[in-house]
Amino acid sequence: MMLALAGLVLAGVFGGWVASLGPLPLEQACEVSTTIVDRHGKLLRAYAMADGRWRLPVDAAADVDPTYLKLLFAYEDHLFYSHNGVDPLALGRAAFQLVTRGHIVSGGSTITMQLARLMEPRRQRSVSAKLRQIVRAIEIEQRMSKEQILDLYLAMAPYGGNLEGIRAASIAYFGKEPKRLSLSEAALLVAMPQSPENRRLDRHPNAARAARDRVLDRMVEDGVVSDADAALAKAVPVPRLRKPMPILAPHSADNAMLSVKDKSVIALTLDAGLQQTLENLARDRAVALGSNISVAILAVDNASGDVLARVGSPDYFDGRRAGQVDMTRAVRSPGSTLKPFIYGLAFEDGFVHPESLIDDRPIRFGSYAPENFDMTFQGTVPVRKALQMSLNVPAVELLDRVGANRLSSRLKQAGANLELPKDEAPGLAMGLGGVGITLQDLVQLYSGLARLGNTRPLREIEGQRDEAREPERLLEEVAAWQIGNVLLGTPPPENGVRNRIAFKTGTSYGYRDAWSIGFDGRITIGVWVGRPDGAPAPGIAGRTAAAPILFDAFARTGKLPVALPKPPKGTLVASNAKLPLPLRRYRPxxxxxxxxxxxxxxxxxxxxxxxxxxxxxxxxxxxxxxxxxxxxxxxxxxxxxxxxxxxxxxxxxxxxxxxxxxxxxxxxxxxxxxxxxxxxxxx
The missing domain is CATH 2.60.40.10 (Immunoglobulins)
Structure with missing residues (x-):
């Protein structure tokens, strides 16, 4: 009777103690660094948590090498999938060691118990702390699946300093995700959480190596690893320095952080491989062009409008080039890059054809007398050649005919934002760059030419609703095809091949901005070169500075150019002599x-x-x-x-x-x- 009463009292005391523990702090434990990933789930950039810790979300099945998991279970918790949070045999062994040796030798903790300790850290190891872990482990097992427990443990395991979780540790020490680990790397990552500060690779590499070797010895004893494989793994030196966290597409990542709230993983439409390639290209070309010159590149999939790569600057951390300013979104003068849309409206109106003749001669519109870039005139030339040579007088004559207001309205209708000087209306000068526009909007317009006249609003964050991105009219199909066909014949720079990419260059007044925008049947790429502060950069012109970068960018996509669409039904393809009389020669x-x-x-x-x-x-x-x-x-x-x-x-x-x-x-x-x-x- 007394024994039963004592049991009831003890049960009540224990129940009260358990109740005093409070709720399981799952919400705080599930907090992770915000990560930005590309269209394939590859990490572009991660942001540290508010307290400076790096804790990246983990999916053990998709993110972690099976070799590491095999070592982890064998070393830490071989009954993980069969126990209910506690391994009685391991606890018994730990208790026996405590009694016989007078101090704790091994904790007997399961992975679930270790997770409980990480959720509620305790500085000292004690019986009370162990009991608390046992209770919490049972709670965790009741509320979470084994897969969830493992994922959370792999995200929270300490690796020294502000590194938490296997992904943060693998990236910081090996420079890669833990999807493919060597035996040496896997054993090292198993060993470090046991004493993370004393085994930090950047401070105590020898201690870390010794701990790794002990893991390998244990695996040999248990028959998990062969002697030969363990010997090879032990011969591998351990890293001694931390590597920086990846920062791909920093401008896109920053914008995503501002746009998307309360989401730990934000997926972008970017392709990490292409992004890295174009960032390297921009960095190399900016160095070659000069210390204050910046380069921006934007690549877009024509069919979907998805942004595949965005390089806002050559180096995000370069203060001389204002690296943290995204020049793909900066408003600049477009030079001659709007000319194709002037010609497009003229083709659409039917008063001129690519094979029509047009005069390039001195002309005056009131007080405005446009001149060509080289200060010469070509006389009578085909309209096709006038656009390919980017002659100014024919472009202004056609703009005078189609109307600057109409051009402005059509471009805005297609999704481009044009900025004019305060209190000014669109005028003829806009055809030569007298208006402000961003590289992003220019690329959207040019991708509309590749889509035969319909632009699609660009998308960079996965999950945006497609119904809000209905195509917008830019030009009629025939006119858009004619423009693409003309630009396809533009003489390429020295590093380019003719008739592979339809492209246009532009240089703004005073050599402040150099542009080149091009497209094939698959992708549109835009390049801007200049100084972010808007100062002149003498010698920086679209054809010599931006166009070579454009053709290199297409070459580095790793894919051959895709042919442009075939002529739409009703397209008039004829030489000048076979055109109807009114179309043979343009007259104002x-x-x-x-x-x-x-x-x-x-x-x-x-x-x-x-x-x-x-x-x-x-x-x-x-x-x-x-x-x-x-x-x-x-x-x-x-x-x-x-x-x-x-x-x-x-x-x-x-x-x-x-x-x-x-x-x-x-x-x-x-x-x-x-x-x-x-x-x-x-x-």
Whole structure:
């Protein structure tokens, strides 16, 4: 009776003591460093925890070498998968050693008990502490699966200093993930957590080596490892220095940290292999170009819009080059890189063709007189050559025809953000770089050319909703294909091969920015070269500085260029001599000379770019709009937004019904195919 009563009292006391332990601190134990991984799960960058510790999440099945796990279980807990948190035989052995020797020789702790100790650290080893570990281990086993227990232990095991977990230790000491470990490395990682501070490789390498060798000896005794393999492993020297944690794609990682909250693992669309390759390329080229010159590179998958690599600077820690500033997102002058979209709108409007002839000659638009980069003029050239040579006068003439406001609106519609000087409207100068844009937006626009006229918002963080990334219209299919076909023939730099990559270069005013953007059927890559502070860099031009980097970047992707899409249905592919008469030679608005001596049609009213008030009178919603034409051979057909509305009368006039508020395109075509077009805004 007394024995039973004593048992009840002891049980009550023990139960009260267990209750006093409080809840299991699982939430704090599960805290890990935020890690940024690429599209394949490869580590790009990790961020230390708030207290400075490195503790990386671990999935034992996917992240850890089986050799290490075999040694760990054999050395620490060979009954891990069969016990309920406590190994009675191991505890009995430890108790016997305590009684016979008067002090603790081995703890008899299972991996689960060690995890309990890591959750609630105790400085001194005592019977009370051991009892606490036993109770906590049983709690852990009740609340977690064996796989979860192992993963958490592998994330929390101490390796000296601020290193916790096998991944942090393997990266810091071996410079690699623990997926593939040698026998020597695996034994070392098993040994270190037993006395992490006394076996730190950067402070006590000899002690660490001795501990590793003891693990190997034990494995030989237990028959886990052969004598020969153990001897070879012992001959391997141990590392003596810590390696830095990987910092790939630092700008992308920083942006992901700001964008995604409460997530320990953030997956990006980047490809770590390509990212490393392009970072090395940017670093090497920046050194060759000069101490203050920076390089930025952005690579995007055309089909998905996924960012595959982003190099914001050659060296994240280089203060001279403002390394922590992401130059792929910096607003800079684009030079001539917007010219393809001017030509694209001209092709779309149908008043010019890649094989049309166009004049490159001195011309003045009010007080503005554009000149070419080399201060010379080429005379009459095909439109194709004008774009490939990046001639300024033809580009400005075409921009004057399609309209700077329309170009700006179309680029913004396609997802690009253009920045103009305060209180300024888009003007002709934007065709030569008189506007601000980022490399990121330029690459998005050029990838739209590869996609035959539709841009897709770029994505860099996995898991973003695709419905928010619907394609945006840039150009009609035929016009986009024509631009790609023209740029494919641009003469490459010395390190490039012709007709493999469609590309364009640009140099901003004062040699402040050098650009080269190119694409094939698979990928679009953009390169920027310049000084981050915006100061001039004489001699830095798109063709000589940026284009060679672009072609090297394509070569280093490790894949052959993919052919561009075939011409869309309805594409007119013809030589100049076989083009319709109006397309053989471009003539600006107001040029009424026809090759056969007759006057070409010219819309005198309304004027191109004018605003027309079409509000009706006497209750009518709209009033008819007059159109007046000079020249042309009758009959002359009138089209509104591409739809015929009939012929002009003998006086070359006609009243047409207003198509409604907004922009309207009015076109006249005479009996010999000569045409004229104006765009007006109806309000």
């Amino acid at each position: 608005l107001g040029d009424l000379v026809r090759t056969d001596g007759e006057r070409a049609p010219h819309i005198q009213f309304p004027l191109n770019g004018s605003r027309i008030d079409a509000s009706g009178v006497d209750g009518a919603s709209t009033s008819p709009m007059p159109v007046k034409v000079a020249g042309g051979v009758l009959p002359i057909t009138m089209l509104v937004n591409g739809v015929s509305v009939g012929e002009l009368d003998g006086r070359r006039q006609r009243l047409i019904d207003s198509p409604g508020p907004g922009f309207a395109r009015l076109t006249v075509v005479d009996a010999k195919g000569a045409a004229d077009t104006v765009v007006v805004r109806i309000q």
